[in-house]
Amino acid sequence: MTPLDLDSTLAALAEPTRRRVVDYLRRGPRRAGELADHFRVSAPAMSRHLRVLRKSGLVEERGLDEDARVRVYRLRAEPFHELEVWLEQIASFWQTQLIAFKAHAEKHAAKRARRK
Amino acid sequence: MTPLDLDSTLAALAEPTRRRVVDYLRRGPRRAGELADHFRVSAPAMSRHLRVLRKSGLVEERGLDEDARVRVYRLRAEPFHELEVWLEQIASFWQTQLIAFKAHAEKHAAKRARRK
DNA sequence: GAAATGATTAACCTTATAGTTAATCATTGT
């Protein structure tokens, strides 16, 4: 019901640097080193962030034909779509909120009455 | 540009228990103790989760008129909306990619036509 | 007023994670 994927997606996005990397990648695919430079973080640190993003499927890595040492990262749509679906489910809550609250209040009012 | 709020929202949602609490609160407002019970976690642990959710604005707390000891928690829409806005910005990435691809394809189509 | 109840805060422990530098791997260029 609540896919583990979402947990991994949210965990990946929760880290500020990683979320900013995602924002930055909207401009297009970027090389690993470029990202490390831009965010003033050591290459190893960025590498590990990218691994987290990769494992959660938020980005994918592709080699560069011209230079096989270079790794280019780009966004992947799928996890964002999943997150969007989940968000929409949550949003549906406000439609039924009032009704649910009433039912809940009545249930507990009944309990209290019984206890008395 | 990238509001700090979003960091706090995502950090709050990244924790699996907290995300499940949010899911659960779709059914309607719930008492703190009820949540602790339901998720098989100690009352203090749940209390701290709720504090995180409260600080990020994902939930709000209201006392119960009938019993001032009880605290009822409910979802708040705002942070979810913010998150949705951000997600849409990200989603726009694939549109621009598509446009770029089309432009690229047309450029090559034109080349081919000229060559003909 | 004393006991019980709902919830939070305090104190403590354990684990996960982000950062660093050094080491390694693969590829490129001289």
Place this chain on the structure above:
DNA sequence: ACAATGATTAACTATAAGGTTAATCATTTC
């Protein structure tokens, strides 16, 4: 072949976060 480059992994440190039980606070009930 060798030095340089781009990136990742290894090893280590520090800090943040979650869980627990015990203590505290406020309110209700007898």
